[in-house]
Amino acid sequence: MARQIVPSRSFHRLLTSRHYPLASPAPPLRPLLLPKALSLATAAAAPQLPRRGRRPVVAASASAPAPSSSEAEAVPGAWGKVSAVLFDMDGVLCNSEEPSRRAAVDVFAEMGVDVNVDDFIPFTGTGEANFLGGVARVKGVKDFSTESAKKRFFEIYLEKYAKPNSGIGFPGALELIMECKNAGLKVAVASSADRVKVDANLAAAGLPVSLFDAIVSADAFENLKPAPDIFLAASKNLGVDTDECIVIEDALAGVQAAEAAEIRCIAVTTSLDEDALRQASPVFIRKDIGDISINDILCGGSNAYHSM
CATH class of the missing domain: 1.10.150 (DNA polymerase; domain 1)
Incomplete structure (x- = not known):
């Protein structure tokens, strides 16, 4: 049992001599200086207090259920810098x-x-x-x-099938493009389709060509997806390094092309199911472009980061 220490009368006289009435608050305590080795050991064992500006981390318990994946936040810095988004057209921007x-x-x-x-x-x-x-x-x-x-x-x-403003654009496509632009990102169409089809699809979807900083189509390339050439050219046209680009794709060949170009790829299941798309290791998968948020693009989304 710990021994109880009772202050002596001399201690009370010392307080009185320093003009600290016994009923007044005690003087501020000076920090206790410990030997360096003891300080480090004690610090390691002590519970960590939250730093200013950060929320305290609460351990999961039976009474407090863990947050769902949609509530979990992406780890800052793990995703890396993003400066441009390369959109495939068929199956991503357009339901074509x-x-x-x-x-x-x-x-x-x-x-x-x-x-x-x-x-x-x-x-x-x-x-x-x-x-x-x-x-x-x-x-x-x-x-x-x-x-x-x-x-x-x-x-x-x-x-x-592609008459102007015939409504083949996926819901959410225009909104995501505008969110990317408002966030200061460059945007490009990078498609294996010929330019005549790219222009027709964008017009049918109500997406003006002027929205995009670059449009790269198949006409000028010998090697199409799954070769990386189209994505590499789009990155070069935008003046953005491949490691600062994000590709959004629906086709296995497109995801493979992004992997070959060493560009992070978000896949959507508008053409193939998740199992088929996972063969090419996209960083994560969403249902369609309407389910992709600006947070997915800038931070890797909610609990969605996977190394390539």
Whole structure:
């Protein structure tokens, strides 16, 4: 048992001599100076008080449930600096993957070849030449002309599926673009589609070309996604290093292209499910562009950071 210490009469006289009435508050205590080794050991064992400006960290207990992933905050600094966002078009800004497949089915129907929309899924995001030519190879179409098929594809697609302001833009696309711009980020379209389709889709979605700091399309490239060329060119056009860019993609080829370019990628499940997209290791996955917040882009979102 700890020994009780009773102040002596001399101690009371000392207080009185220094004009401290016994009923008054005690004088301020001077800090107790400990030997260095003892101070370090004591500090390590002592509970840590919160620093000024930070909320105290409360340990999880049975009476206090842990916050959900939507409530958890991203770790500052873990995500890194972001200066630009590279948006894929089909399946990200525009709900145009399914209409593209239907237009392609129409092209093959005119050639007398029986195909269905699912035949084109493995070639999604790889550009119209591969999109059409890949199915032609699988189906064994003889004397297939890629250029002729592309020309007819664009005619059908623009006439039937991508009329100006026809509403093919995903809800939330314009809002996220504006939030990025208001946050001082540069924004670009980086698509494996030809420029004629990019312009038509943006017009159909009500997204003015003037919104974007750069538009990079397939026309000038030999190697399309999953090669990194389009994303590397977009980064260069914006004057932003790849490690300060974020890609938003829906296609496996696009996520693979971002990985090849060493750019962080947020994937959306508008074309493929999560299991398929995880093959290419996006940093995290959202349902569609409307579920991506500016916090996701700037900080890695709520409990969403994963190393590549």
